[in-house]
Each structure stands twice: as C-alpha cells, then as structure tokens.
Amino acid sequence: MKEVLPQFNSTFSIDCVVFGFDEGELKILLIERNEEPFKDWWALPGNIVEENESLDQSASRILHELTGLSNIYMEQYYTFGDVNRHPQGRVVSIAYYALLRLGGDKALKPISSYAKKANWINVKDLPKLAFDHQKIFDKGLEKIKRRIKHQPIAFELLPEKFTLTQLQNVYEVILNKKLDKRNFRKKMLSFGVLKDLEEKQQGVSFRAATLYKFDKRRYAKLFGKEISF
Amino acid sequence: MKEVLPQFNSTFSIDCVVFGFDEGELKILLIERNEEPFKDWWALPGNIVEENESLDQSASRILHELTGLSNIYMEQYYTFGDVNRHPQGRVVSIAYYALLRLGGDKALKPISSYAKKANWINVKDLPKLAFDHQKIFDKGLEKIKRRIKHQPIAFELLPEKFTLTQLQNVYEVILNKKLDKRNFRKKMLSFGVLKDLEEKQQGVSFRAATLYKFDKRRYAKLFGKEISF
DNA sequence: GCAAAAGTGTTCATGATACACCCATGA
DNA sequence: TCATGGGTGTATCATGAACACTTTTGC
Incomplete structure (x- = not known):
C-alpha cells in the first residue's frame, strides 16, 4: 500500500519556542548546534518527527529530552515550508511554542546531546539564529501576545x-x-x-x-x- | 548533501477549506474523490506539495487548478499530523482556508481532474467527509469566526x-x-x-x-x- | 526613619446594547 | 396599495482609562 504515495526527498521537523519567565524577564531556550549545517550557531530546539509519533507527541518528546520535564503547556502555531529554508533538502517545520515555570528547583536536565549546550536567553537580547529561526521566533512571540489577552496562559x-x-x-x-x-x-x-x-x-x-x-x-x-x- | 537527512516514507499535503458566500449562505467547496482511498467520498480539495514550491505557492496552485482563479485570499491555519490520518502512509497535511466571492460570472472552471466533480455545499449541510477532513473543517470555521472580528476578511x-x-x-x-x-x-x-x-x-x-x-x-x-x- | 513594594476608589470617557418606526420602490 | 427590505436616533449600561496616597516590613 505505502508505495502508492508520491514521494521525494523530504521530511518534517518540529521547532519549539520555549518561553520561560524569570525575575521579570522573558527568556527563550536556545541551543548551540553541534553539527552542520549552522554548526556553532544558536538555534531553536527542534528535531525530526519520527515515524510512529504524532506532531504533538513529537513536540512533547523534544521538550522532554531537552528539559527532563513532562506535561509542559505547548501549542502548535504555524508551519514553515519555504523551499530553501534548510540547506540539506526539503524540510517543512511545524512550530510550537511552550510555556514553563523557571526558577527555583527546575534546572535544565537535558537528555539528548545534539546540542553542545542549552541556554535561557532574554528575548530582548537574541543572537543571530540558524535557518529561518528568527522568523519562527517572531511569529511565536506575536502569537503569545495575542493569546495572553484571551486565554489564561x-x-x-x-x-x-x-x-x-x-x-x-x-x-x-x-x-x-x-x-x-x-x-x-x-x-x-x-x-x-x-x-x-x-x-x-x-x-x-x-x-x-x-x-x-x-x-x-x-x-x-x-x-x-x-x-x- | 541531500542524503544527510533522516528519512522515512512520508510526505506532506495541503488541504483547503474554500469558503464562499452566496445568497445569504456560507458554503464550502467539496470534491467527490475519484480514487482510493475514500473513493466516492466527499473531501476537501487538496494535494501533495511539490518539490519546488513553498506551502503558500502550493495552496495557490491547488486553488487555481480547482477554480481557475488566482489571487484568492488564503491563510494557513493549522497542520494535521496524526500518525494514522492517511491509510496509505504518513501524510502530514497543512491546512489553509480561502475566501472568495461567489455568484455572478465566476463559475468554477476546474483544471485538474483528480475529482469527479466539485460542488459548493452549505456548511450547515455537510456530508460525511473523507480522512480527518471534518476536523480540518471544524478548525477552519472556528478560525474565521475569530478572524472576522478583528480583520477585514x-x-x-x-x-x-x-x-x-x-x-x-x-x-x-x-x-x-x-x-x-x-x-x-x-x-x-x-x-x-x-x-x-x-x-x-x-x-x-x-x-x-x-x-x-x-x-x-x-x-x-x-x-x-x-x-x- | 527610610527604602521598597503592597494595597486601595473615584471620576470620566467611550463603546456596547436595546429598541421601533417611517421611507422608497416595484409589482 | 401592499409587500419588501432600506434607513435612521436615543437612552441606558458596562467597561476601560486616568490618576496618588497610605500601609507594611526589614534593615
């Protein structure tokens, strides 16, 4: 059955804008990439969706691997699919934002190792980001600006x-x-x-x-x- | 370069909820499927994204093939990616809604032929839809309900x-x-x-x-x- | 006693809602 | 002349915006 589907070299990934609030500052979680392309650049945490997981599950998994936390509030908000957004092929990325409580006990306990390090960075002081991640971030911030006016996020x-x-x-x-x-x-x-x-x-x-x-x-x-x- | 990307049998498609307003009624465009799976079922118009087109371009193309019209107002609103939403493999679908002026001169001039026929159907009287298209429609309607309150759509x-x-x-x-x-x-x-x-x-x-x-x-x-x- | 943040009411302007009748036109 | 929809204003209410001083506590 499966060979009925048209196919070309493509895949899809999840990228997450993980917001945290700490001491009056809004921060997001960025990772420093370990691999080409964009080795040593800052990027949003993200990964390829696996065969047997839904998009929501995939997003939760990525967050879990990154922070050790489960049950994080997340929402899908946009899908980015420009032809050349990824230099190695066609990658369509489904973007999620996540919101979590910082401070106190909850330090980051990253499980996966595709990143050299993960850091909380103030949204007012973001470095240059890999791929089209600046665009993804911008849209995510815009989204929660709207959201916070009507939902208890x-x-x-x-x-x-x-x-x-x-x-x-x-x-x-x-x-x-x-x-x-x-x-x-x-x-x-x-x-x-x-x-x-x-x-x-x-x-x-x-x-x-x-x-x-x-x-x-x-x-x-x-x-x-x-x-x- | 391209073989660096992880890969499994997957692809992505666009599905469109095309709204039209005519004589006081809100309708959407449905097609009757010509092929398995869901042969003879009603479905949202949609298609596979091609290698050299962005998501927005793909959505425009699909609408153009279906109606003969260009420059239709469209917006991407959600991406559906449950593992088993398509019986023939992993298909992630990016959903768009479109709004267009009905009545008068603009009859449908379908160009493609993957559908036996296309029909405008009142949203209050929808038949059973193929795949998860009911869910896609529901979310699309919800989206324009919100949108119409703040944007001149x-x-x-x-x-x-x-x-x-x-x-x-x-x-x-x-x-x-x-x-x-x-x-x-x-x-x-x-x-x-x-x-x-x-x-x-x-x-x-x-x-x-x-x-x-x-x-x-x-x-x-x-x-x-x-x-x- | 002072620094630092907590806590508290009133007035005014604006926007939302409720509501009913006369007018113009074509058949 | 009648049926059909076009067009209009006012009063009330609810909500949002502006604005400054006193209280509590730890040092």
Whole structure:
C-alpha cells in the first residue's frame, strides 16, 4: 500500500519556542548546534518527527529530552515550508511554542546531546539564529501576545503560588508595555479565577504580598474557553 | 548533501477549506474523490506539495487548478499530523482556508481532474467527509469566526460593490447569530473604511440599497493590521 | 526613619446594547 | 396599495482609562 504515495526527498521537523519567565524577564531556550549545517550557531530546539509519533507527541518528546520535564503547556502555531529554508533538502517545520515555570528547583536536565549546550536567553537580547529561526521566533512571540489577552496562559509562566505584581509583570513583559496597577488588579480579581491563598510571600525585605493561585476548575466552569484578560 | 537527512516514507499535503458566500449562505467547496482511498467520498480539495514550491505557492496552485482563479485570499491555519490520518502512509497535511466571492460570472472552471466533480455545499449541510477532513473543517470555521472580528476578511466574500445588509449577512452567517441592524451600521461606518459609492442596487423589487466598497488604502492607513469588527 | 513594594476608589470617557418606526420602490 | 427590505436616533449600561496616597516590613 505505502508505495502508492508520491514521494521525494523530504521530511518534517518540529521547532519549539520555549518561553520561560524569570525575575521579570522573558527568556527563550536556545541551543548551540553541534553539527552542520549552522554548526556553532544558536538555534531553536527542534528535531525530526519520527515515524510512529504524532506532531504533538513529537513536540512533547523534544521538550522532554531537552528539559527532563513532562506535561509542559505547548501549542502548535504555524508551519514553515519555504523551499530553501534548510540547506540539506526539503524540510517543512511545524512550530510550537511552550510555556514553563523557571526558577527555583527546575534546572535544565537535558537528555539528548545534539546540542553542545542549552541556554535561557532574554528575548530582548537574541543572537543571530540558524535557518529561518528568527522568523519562527517572531511569529511565536506575536502569537503569545495575542493569546495572553484571551486565554489564561500567563499562569503557565509562574510558579503555582504567585503575587499579583508577578502576574502583572508577565503581562507587561509579553505585551511590552506598562500597565496600571490598580486597573490590572481590579480586572484580574473581577474574573473570579484567582484564589486568595491567605498566605504571604516569604523572605522579602519589604511588605510581603498576598499569594494567589489560578483556579482552573472555576475558570473552566465560568468560561468554556473564552475570556478577555 | 541531500542524503544527510533522516528519512522515512512520508510526505506532506495541503488541504483547503474554500469558503464562499452566496445568497445569504456560507458554503464550502467539496470534491467527490475519484480514487482510493475514500473513493466516492466527499473531501476537501487538496494535494501533495511539490518539490519546488513553498506551502503558500502550493495552496495557490491547488486553488487555481480547482477554480481557475488566482489571487484568492488564503491563510494557513493549522497542520494535521496524526500518525494514522492517511491509510496509505504518513501524510502530514497543512491546512489553509480561502475566501472568495461567489455568484455572478465566476463559475468554477476546474483544471485538474483528480475529482469527479466539485460542488459548493452549505456548511450547515455537510456530508460525511473523507480522512480527518471534518476536523480540518471544524478548525477552519472556528478560525474565521475569530478572524472576522478583528480583520477585514468579510469583504473577501462579497462582490466589490455590496450593501450594508449583505455585509451584515456575512457576519451573521459566520458568527451564527443575529445582529442588530442599527448598531451594526453605526459601528461599521464609524471605522471609516467603507466608501459610499453614491450608487444604488439595480434590479430589486423594493427600495434599492446604497452600494459600498471596502477602502483598502484607508484601512491600511488607519489601522496597521488591527481593528475590532 | 527610610527604602521598597503592597494595597486601595473615584471620576470620566467611550463603546456596547436595546429598541421601533417611517421611507422608497416595484409589482 | 401592499409587500419588501432600506434607513435612521436615543437612552441606558458596562467597561476601560486616568490618576496618588497610605500601609507594611526589614534593615
């Protein structure tokens, strides 16, 4: 049966824009390539899709190999297929963005070794990227800018317990503009999806802020999928 | 160089959800398949991407072969890659939606012959579709529902000269809800991107409506890309 | 006591919604 | 003259935007 399909030398890959938020900065995970082409260049983590895995599975696998983490929030957002985007042949790349909580215990534990090293790099300070990865990144950033206005994705970038100021910070960095503190809090709390943990920040040298938690159940109940953050 | 790439029996294709609006109804173009698998089933128009064309080019080509038209408004929106979505092997499909003006002179002039016939079918009355095409359609419809709220895509479904009632109809059918006539007109006109042609409808058996035209230049000037229709 | 961030309300402008009647035309 | 859709305005409500000071805490 299989030989019925038309065929030429082509393949497809996944590339991931992995966003992390740390100390008020939005970063992405870049790897320094070990192999030609673009040896020694910085690139988005990515890999070839294997025969027996779906695209989503492949993206999860790549992230797992890279970070040792599972259950990362990811979404497919665009597919890049210009004829000459890969110097060694026709490679169509399906792009995903991922969001994860940085800081604290979760250091990177890379499993695979196709990269010399992986690094978190501030999105405002990106080096020149291999292939068409700059384009892929740009579109990914644009995507989460839109997304964060209507879906509760900001919480994926924060620890489970967070302060309202940290949350506002995520919005400010992603949207790249200052927001009004009072209006932000009023609006956020008005959705009724933040649970006041009646618990304070620890170890800060100033007034400790209240910790909140995103209440997923309540969110799902109130709004199927739609809201305007 | 080319043999460096990992490879297995796989390929990629484009599938298109081609929307057309006619007499108050939203329709899509379906073809009846001529070949196995799913011979005699209805399916979305689509084809294998060729070696020397980008994804966008491929989508345009497919639409051109199918309709004889060029310069159709299209956008890539999702890529479907489940392992068993195609019974003959691994086929990853990149989905596009297209919008075009129906009615009047523009009958279909199919060029290719992989289909027995192509038909416009009301989206409320779709038959069972081949492969995972129902899923592809669902996601496409969802996409234009969102899109129409922020981008001027409704005009792509109308003739160059249209009445406000026709425009409202497009919104109502895509969003699947009634809108208030006065509020709709007020809002639409307030954007300042509709040009009053000082010309009336012809050949109607009731009061003729004013014809308008979408003013692309003015739109581009006023709003880079963003607006809330 | 001071530095640093937490926390808190009101006013105003704008946009969204609800709602009903007269007008022009062709048959 | 009647059937059909074209065309119009106002009042109310909800939401978003602007804006500054007091409180708490650790050092």
